[in-house]
Amino acid sequence: MSTPAAVVNVGADLFAEAVEDQAVPVTRVDWRPPMEGTEADLAAVAADPLRRTANERALAAMLDVTATLVDVAPASEVLGLQRGEFLHAGPPIAWERTSGPLRGALMGGAALEGLVDDPEAAVPLFESGTGVSLEPCHHRSAVGPMAGVVTPSMWMFVLEDQATGRRTYCSLNEGLGKVLRYGAYAPEVLTRLRWMGDVLGPLLRAAVRSRIDGGAGPVDVTGILTQMLQMGDEAHNRNRAGTLMLLRDLSPAMVLCSEEAGFDGADVAEALRFIGGNDHFFLNLAMPACKLALDAARGIEGSTMVVAMARNGTDFGIQVAGTGDEWFTGPAQLADGLFLGDYGPDDANPDIGDSAITETAGIGGFAMATAPAIVRFVGGSVPDALATTRRMHEITLGENPRWSVPVLEFQGTPTGIDVSKVCRTGILPQINTGMAGKVAGVGQVGAGLVTPPAEIFPQALSRLAALAAARTPS
Amino acid sequence: MSTPAAVVNVGADLFAEAVEDQAVPVTRVDWRPPMEGTEADLAAVAADPLRRTANERALAAMLDVTATLVDVAPASEVLGLQRGEFLHAGPPIAWERTSGPLRGALMGGAALEGLVDDPEAAVPLFESGTGVSLEPCHHRSAVGPMAGVVTPSMWMFVLEDQATGRRTYCSLNEGLGKVLRYGAYAPEVLTRLRWMGDVLGPLLRAAVRSRIDGGAGPVDVTGILTQMLQMGDEAHNRNRAGTLMLLRDLSPAMVLCSEEAGFDGADVAEALRFIGGNDHFFLNLAMPACKLALDAARGIEGSTMVVAMARNGTDFGIQVAGTGDEWFTGPAQLADGLFLGDYGPDDANPDIGDSAITETAGIGGFAMATAPAIVRFVGGSVPDALATTRRMHEITLGENPRWSVPVLEFQGTPTGIDVSKVCRTGILPQINTGMAGKVAGVGQVGAGLVTPPAEIFPQALSRLAALAAARTPS
Numbered sequence: 048m049s050t051p052a053a054v055v056n057v058g059a060d061l062f063a064e065a066v067e068d069q070a071v072p073v074t075r076v077d078w079r080p081p082m083e084g085t086e087a088d089l090a091a092v093a094a095d096p097l098r099r100t101a102n103e104r105a106l107a108a109m110l111d112v113t114a115t116l117v118d119v120a121p122a123s124e125v126l127g128l129q130r131g132e133f134l135h136a137g138p139p140i141a142w143e144r145t146s147g148p149l150r151g152a153l154m155g156g157a158a159l160e161g162l163v164d165d166p167e168a169a170v171p172l173f174e175s176g177t178g179v180s181l182e183p184c185h186h187r188s189a190v191g192p193m194a195g196v197v198t199p200s201m202w203m204f205v206l207e208d209q210a211t212g213r214r215t216y217c218s219l220n221e222g223l224g225k226v227l228r229y230g231a232y233a234p235e236v237l238t239r240l241r242w243m244g245d246v247l248g249p250l251l252r253a254a255v256r257s258r259i260d261g262g263a264g265p266v267d268v269t270g271i272l273t274q275m276l277q278m279g280d281e282a283h284n285r286n287r288a289g290t291l292m293l294l295r296d297l298s299p300a301m302v303l304c305s306e307e308a309g310f311d312g313a314d315v316a317e318a319l320r321f322i323g324g325n326d327h328f329f330l331n332l333a334m335p336a337c338k339l340a341l342d343a344a345r346g347i348e349g350s351t352m353v354v355a356m357a358r359n360g361t362d363f364g365i366q367v368a369g370t371g372d373e374w375f376t377g378p379a380q381l382a383d384g385l386f387l388g389d390y391g392p393d394d395a396n397p398d399i400g401d402s403a404i405t406e407t408a409g410i411g412g413f414a415m416a417t418a419p420a421i422v423r424f425v426g427g428s429v430p431d432a433l434a435t436t437r438r439m440h441e442i443t444l445g446e447n448p449r450w451s452v453p454v455l456e457f458q459g460t461p462t463g464i465d466v467s468k469v470c471r472t473g474i475l476p477q478i479n480t481g482m483a484g485k486v487a488g489v490g491q492v493g494a495g496l497v498t499p500p501a502e503i504f505p506q507a508l509s510r511l512a513a514l515a516a517a518r519t520p521s
Numbered sequence: 522m523s524t525p526a527a528v529v530n531v532g533a534d535l536f537a538e539a540v541e542d543q544a545v546p547v548t549r550v551d552w553r554p555p556m557e558g559t560e561a562d563l564a565a566v567a568a569d570p571l572r573r574t575a576n577e578r579a580l581a582a583m584l585d586v587t588a589t590l591v592d593v594a595p596a597s598e599v600l601g602l603q604r605g606e607f608l609h610a611g612p613p614i615a616w617e618r619t620s621g622p623l624r625g626a627l628m629g630g631a632a633l634e635g636l637v638d639d640p641e642a643a644v645p646l647f648e649s650g651t652g653v654s655l656e657p658c659h660h661r662s663a664v665g666p667m668a669g670v671v672t673p674s675m676w677m678f679v680l681e682d683q684a685t686g687r688r689t690y691c692s693l694n695e696g697l698g699k700v701l702r703y704g705a706y707a708p709e710v711l712t713r714l715r716w717m718g719d720v721l722g723p724l725l726r727a728a729v730r731s732r733i734d735g736g737a738g739p740v741d742v743t744g745i746l747t748q749m750l751q752m753g754d755e756a757h758n759r760n761r762a763g764t765l766m767l768l769r770d771l772s773p774a775m776v777l778c779s780e781e782a783g784f785d786g787a788d789v790a791e792a793l794r795f796i797g798g799n800d801h802f803f804l805n806l807a808m809p810a811c812k813l814a815l816d817a818a819r820g821i822e823g824s825t826m827v828v829a830m831a832r833n834g835t836d837f838g839i840q841v842a843g844t845g846d847e848w849f850t851g852p853a854q855l856a857d858g859l860f861l862g863d864y865g866p867d868d869a870n871p872d873i874g875d876s877a878i879t880e881t882a883g884i885g886g887f888a889m890a891t892a893p894a895i896v897r898f899v900g901g902s903v904p905d906a907l908a909t910t911r912r913m914h915e916i917t918l919g920e921n922p923r924w925s926v927p928v929l930e931f932q933g934t935p936t937g938i939d940v941s942k943v944c945r946t947g948i949l950p951q952i953n954t955g956m957a958g959k960v961a962g963v964g965q966v967g968a969g970l971v972t973p974p975a976e977i978f979p980q981a982l983s984r985l986a987a988l989a990a991a992r993t994p995s
Binding site: 279280287291292294295296298300303305306312315316319320419422430456457 | 754761765768769770790794928
């Protein structure tokens with residue numbers, strides 16, 4: 048066939064990409080209008096003399112972080128969490144506005160802490176607010192998947208940026224189905240959590256410390272993320288290879304340290320089986336690794352880069368490098384996806400969890416091209432998965448050279464969501480997510496694809512524009 | 522842009538595929554001539570009334586096999602290998618014609634067995650042939666990577682097809698670099714092999730048996746292959762995910778059985794580290810799993826399906842379902858690829874090893890589309906890797922529905938190489954491979970891409986034609 052000299056392509060689609068792959072010159076024509084009403088703010092932010100450098104600094108700071116697993120310890124110890132204090136996913140929320148799965152997780156957490164005997168008895172406690180308080184994980188350098196409830200007795204992964212000593216935290220992953228983070232609180236949920244507190248947490252602590260004491264060093268979480276992105280994981284809803292690499296890195300130390308830590312072979316074997324049987328176990332390391340990277344970009348004046356996306360099951364909130372700790376929130380959306388068993392769309396709660404920190408850092412939904420098998424879990428098609436990663440490059444500041452996508456010829460994942468680019472293109476960040484049942488106690492009902500509510504980006508842009516204006520001498 | 526109504530495309534290339542992905546009708550025009558001199562044999566084989574059904578049976582028999590790991594045991598025990606008997610990769614060969622890496626491995630094997638103290642002293646032994654004999658692994662239901670040397674004291678994985686009880690065997694993988702299978706025989710090579718015989722083999726045997734006795738059953742090797750093909754492995758030169766899944770499946774049993782088997786925590790930890798530190802460990806399970814499947818198709822009269830491709834470092838041989846145990850051989854080729862350290866093309870031995878059994882079964886080079894990161898190990902480009910899997914569909918009888926490639930929208934891997942199709946299209950099977958140093962003792966020098974010598978396919982076709990003619994009443 049004859050090779051066309053040039054092709055004009057409107058919008059981003061796979062055909063354009065395919066033609067580019069054949070080295071035919073392609074002119075992209077982007078016809079998308081900016082989000083309604085954002086023109087003036089876009090112009091103001093574009094004119095901010097700090098913006099370009101601030102964004103370069105924000106992106107560089109984030110890419111510079113390497114996360115290592117340095118300890119495993121109870122939340123009471125490392126977060127200073129007191130009896131009656133509950134952390135949760137997403138932006139701040141009061142009990143009255145909480146969704147079913149967050150309520151269910153809080154009720155189960157209250158029972159786990161012995162505040163009540165029966166999770167159902169916790170409702171009046173939270174209604175009265177006596178002796179209990181709610182606070183976002185993000186406000187304590189932590190992240191929690193789904194409901195993200197953390198109580199003082201829960202054991203946390205402790206991640207550290209070796210260059211700065213900064214730390215982030217996340218609970219241990221319970222598995223899928225009927226688990227606390229999806230709002231389930233049946234007796235078996237609490238039994239599992241107690242075993243995690245009595246055996247899994249202490250054994251992992253002993254193993255992590257034994258690795259460090261023995262000279263093998265802390266587990267290189269960023270390194271595992273790099274590898275797993277070449278092994279079909281996108282590190283949000285596929286964490287299979289990551290989980291297996293964690294097991295590889297910890298199992299020798301688990302064997303060697305178990306006796307001294309007071310555990311026998313049966314405990315070690317059960318812990319190995321539990322981790323190996325839970326493909327999502329590594330998610331709870333991927334998330335704090337992403338937060339550790341993004342936190343390095345917080346508080347950079349003039350930067351339009353998103354540093355957190357998080358949902359509490361009612362509200363979806365973002366925080367931006369240039370706007371401090373302020374949350375810009377809107378209603379959490381319903382995911383579109385695949386359902387477990389007989390569950391359907393009517394059973395699902397709106398989007399919930401801090402796990403969108405993965406997309407914020409350029410993996411998860413942003414890296415679906417490297418994990419096409421995920422469409423069997425969250426829905427969509429393989430071409431969609433490839434197109435999604437390509438599309439996310441349109442709203443990000445750069446690429447992460449460490450996290451490369453082999454099938455896209457080792458291009459780095461799209462990294463650093465730019466509020467300006469989102470508003471200018473109308474392209475929303477693509478998140479893939481588990482779906483919790485909307486009724487407290489149910490647990491997981493499916494998994495799917497979702498975006499933030501569009502309006503939070505113009506909100507953030509407006510604040511950025513106001514801050515830029517305030518800085519400009521009149 | 523306007524959508525073209527139709528595109529005519531000559532030959533197979535990525536652009537055609539990309540256009541097809543956009544649902545534009547494509548007419549493929551294959552201009553490739555048949556291999557020279559094969560026209561009459563192609564016609565004779567095409568007219569063989571047994572051919573179609575025989576190939577359907579061969580493919581179905583192969584796809585029907587599931588491989589499980591049922592035991593680990595010394596070759597003396599499970600292969601009846603006696604002192605002085607050496608197995609090797611590829612078709613039969615006498616010492617005089619052996620290449621450097623096969624010589625090196627035989628010399629090291631002789632020292633391992635105590636036939637000589639120093640590997641160098643083994644040369645006269647093999648030259649005289651007194652008390653030593655060489656035989657292909659394939660003749661004992663076994664396969665061996667690279668030199669493929671097996672001696673009586675080496676421990677073997679024992680794989681079984683649960684439906685029929687048929688078994689195949691493969692040694693334990695030593696890792697990369699200076700290892701016996703690449704022709705190295707330095708003291709550290711033999712020390713490692715002795716540890717594998719004293720600790721690793723017996724510990725794995727105890728774990729495999731303990732799983733079976735405990736009700737967890739044998740390790741599902743075919744199931745791991747299915748998963749790893751969705752995790753960036755093609756199961757020839759990438760076996761990372763496969764190795765980690767094996768570790769996941771065996772580590773709890775290794776912990777639980779170790780004391781009874783006479784090993785302590787340090788032994789278990791060392792074994793876990795050894796396996797976890799060797800991304801190629803699972804190759805030695807992938808290979809016998811492929812042989813187990815392909816052996817089911819041996820001896821089917823009229824079938825033109827290849828049931829083995831194997832190289833001894835001098836000759837490349839194939840066996841075909843319809844031609845019994847006959848080898849069709851030609852000179853092994855030099856691979857084109859990437860070299861370790863300062864090594865270059867002049868240091869490499871021609872193609873060696875039974876590991877092309879993976880390509881024969883539809884994985885390895887045939888599944889490179891699912892493992893694009895492999896181009897960093899064997900060379901080539903990502904589009905090449907995708908195109909290779911597509912191209913192999915042109916010379917295969919079908920697809921393996923169990924082994925699907927997510928990025929090709931879950932298409933099964935191209936499976937069952939058809940001698941007729943190879944001769945008719947001139948497309949040679951694509952193999953990816955490690956490269957051994959051509960001098961005995963050196964070890965691995967690189968990895969790359971290679972094909973069989975073209976002439977062995979017309980040889981096999983000619984025999985198939987003769988057999989068909991002999992069956993036809995004149």
